[in-house]
Amino acid sequence: MSVALSSRRRSIHRWRRRADAVGSAVLSVALLVWWLLPIYNMLLIALDPEGETEFKGDLWPSDPTLKAFAGVFFEGYWYLKDFWLQFGNSFFIGAMTMVLTALIGSLGSFALGRMWRGRAGVISTAALLLYTVPVYFLVIPFYLLMHKYGLNDTLWAVIAANVTFAVPYALLILQWYGRLVPLELDDAARIDGATPVQVYMRIYLPLMAPALAVIGILAFLTAWNEYLYQFILLSSPGNKTVAISLATFFDNEYTPWNYPAAASLIYALPPIVLFFAVRRCIAAGLGSRRFRQ
């Protein structure tokens, strides 16, 4: 009787595990489809010879062509004439925003969290107040400020704006993450004669690498997808970015949508490459060999 009961329980348990696995798989696939559907749709439009946006029920275009991708690569369409120059500008803005946000954020969190521990939370929370003002309303003050600094119509003006908006969040995350790094490590280093700069460079930065990678990617993505400040602060044709260029397509009823779709897919590559490049660094976490040492 008890053997039969036990066998039945095992059977129920097996079924439950299978149902859980199937449920998880279905949910995962549904989420994946949900997330990837817009990108898939964009690919369909990019491959369509006319850039038709209407979905006619075909899972693959009947007459796919790489014409739009070639148009982007060789700057063949009139809105994409300076695509690679604009791509370079976007990348420069993204990269510098990433580096400066990580640098300022890590220095700030180090100073607030490791050196001046008293009211550090108040300062980092106060910085977050920036997010209570809609960025839209800060664009004119920023425009004026950048003019006063002589930075108007330069890529540095956009970088400055991006970094301003990215740093408070970076500070918050890095400060919280920094609490996982034992303060005893700093104290031990200081006893061994390490200066604050050495503590920052040799202990703090390496152990904060996962959080810095996350912050860096977020800052890069923010800069990469930002449009308003780029549009308002940049005017010269040589300073324009892909975000500004892609927006021009929306102002035209003639737009063959395969070109912006192809340009957007190409434009999406750097963040993906960047994410995979730093993924290992993020996964390493505090359990890394370096931390244990």
Place this chain on the structure above:
Amino acid sequence: MALMRRSLLQGSLGFAAGSPLARPYIANAQAKTMSAWFAQGFVEDEDIALRKAVAGYEKASGNKVELSIIPFAPQRQKIVSAITSGVVPDVTQNNPAEILPLYAWQDKWIETEDIVETQKARFSETALKSAQAYNDVTKKRAYYGVPLRGACVPCHTWKSLVEKADMKMADRPRTWEGYFDFYKKVQDNLRKKGERKVYGLGFQVTANGVDPAALFNAFMHGYGGQGIVTPEGNLNLDARIREAAIKAAEYLGGAYRDGYVPPSAINWNDADDNNAFHAKLMVMDVDGTISTEVAVKAKHPEWYFDEIVTDGLLYPTTNDGKPITCITAMLNAVIPKGAKNVPVAKEFLKFLIQPEVLQDTVETGLGRNLPPMPELAKTPFWQNPKDPHLKGYVQQGLLGPTQPDYYVFNPAMAEVYAQHVYSKAMIAVAKKGKATDAVDAAFNEIKEIFAKYPIKQS
């Protein structure tokens, strides 16, 4: 280490000392360089023509124009940011058109009479009036714009849908109400034939964008209610205007209420009626410019040449058969106060408004933009007998009776549009309210707005 620091300092000093010697050429060039923000064309040829004009000016003058071509819709944000902050380009456009009188009121433009004067005899009267505005600081009206191109509001019809309803385009009455009633009959016939999704009238009974105000103005004029603002800038809400407004609100809101307008129209934005028209959701649309037609020319030439009819030349008359004065909105070039290189900006604009230069920049727009000079309407481009739309459109918006929009006379009207006062009246009727009540409420709101913009009469 010390050596490195010293050499770095020496290098920096050397660079700093050398900079002034290296800069005079740039500084000299900057003295003759001006910046211009222009709206991007709807086709590549428009941008090419603009660049060609700029290159022509640069070659003729030796000056340099830093031309920034910006998409039309977002250009507004950039201009408003620039004027608000005071960090301005040397030349830009009044986009949105209302900013010319609004910022002139605040004394934020440079006067342009000396530029306009060079071609004054050639410009249409409407173009000249549209370039002027009242300045509340100097208490006088002056030229602040330089006319570049215009646009008016024609009617667009799917001939194929009219014929599908077993009716003929030639049978359309020419008087105002009869003309629009015809499309109600088209819808009724289409319903009888089982066509459930096509509506007769594409009225923008919505509180979004600029289309509803243009539509309401067209109906005011159609009902003989021209002149809600006098050329001197005074508000005129007399019995004739009130009656026209009541009829306009009743017809437009009533058509929606009675199911002759697509239900989605209540939420339309500026481009939505174009899209709905192209999707054949309605038989006709009243919408500014012939972009509705031009947009499909490349992809569906059969639509452009055979199926869509523009009523510009055959624009309906008032109910008692009088021709209607059409409102032609003008796009002007403006020089903001604070511009660094006003003399070069003025010289550039004088070059730009030469007839041959204007013709090139306007005609490359495929007819979307009207020229500001009547002589430019007589070119083979506009008079092309093979084109079914251009001749009528230029007749309606330039050669026929026209007038500027009312915000030109008083910027209060720009606020009336922005507050969607007309839309509220139309929507009130659409929701089964009384047109008289809706118009009285609208007129009270208009009076309050105009009280903020008193114009001193000289």
